Amino acid sequence: MWTSTASDIASTTFGALCIASALPFVGVPFPTRGWATYYADKNLYLSQLSGGRLTPRAAGWASAALRIAVGSAAIYPPTREASLIANTAVVVRGTFLAHRDGRPMRPQWTMLGALGLCLLLGRL
Template sequence: MSSYVPFAFGVFCILTAPPFIGIPFPTRRAADYYASKNDWLSSLSGRRESPTQAGYLGAVMRVLLGLGLSSPQYRRVSCVFMLAVVGPGTVFAVRDGKPLLPQFGMLAAIAACWIIRS
């Protein structure tokens, strides 16, 4: 039973990749949210990467992390890497007044995977 939680979260990560690149899945609102997030991420990098590049990087990371979470041998390193990205991202989101619900959702999912890992 406990191995289903990280696997389900891995699938969730993979399914959340399309909005990063502008595909309106599951809704147009999700794609709009990530377009705004990609612009913000681009600004955090000092505009060294474009919002489009930030979106593709985010999508690739979500797919790779989803695959890692779905695989027992890579689950721990995937959780640590995701925490290393989401943790500072939460601090930046607080600093810049961005919506925190997505950040807290990811942190809660990481914690659930870490606690229930198999």
């Protein structure tokens, strides 16, 4: 059925992009230096949200590890839906915090849209 194929393609693409997006969290300028700058600022913000328990560097490495785990789980069909639902919960919380703190909202909406698409295609 076409929906199964579309779901596999969307979730595998989403997972691969999650894994690739771990790179700028640790300072690798991928795909551009602008992404590394954005994520360096995000690491500082996540450090502040942790109440200082995490340094910006530690926040970046923790975020990168989480992106790799979520991406891998989204690619692997038995863990796909649970991963997407858990990630949605994290992103929804982050969206509220970002809005509260005047952070850029486009990345939040993009991630929520991608998660919604993957979950919808998985259910069709």
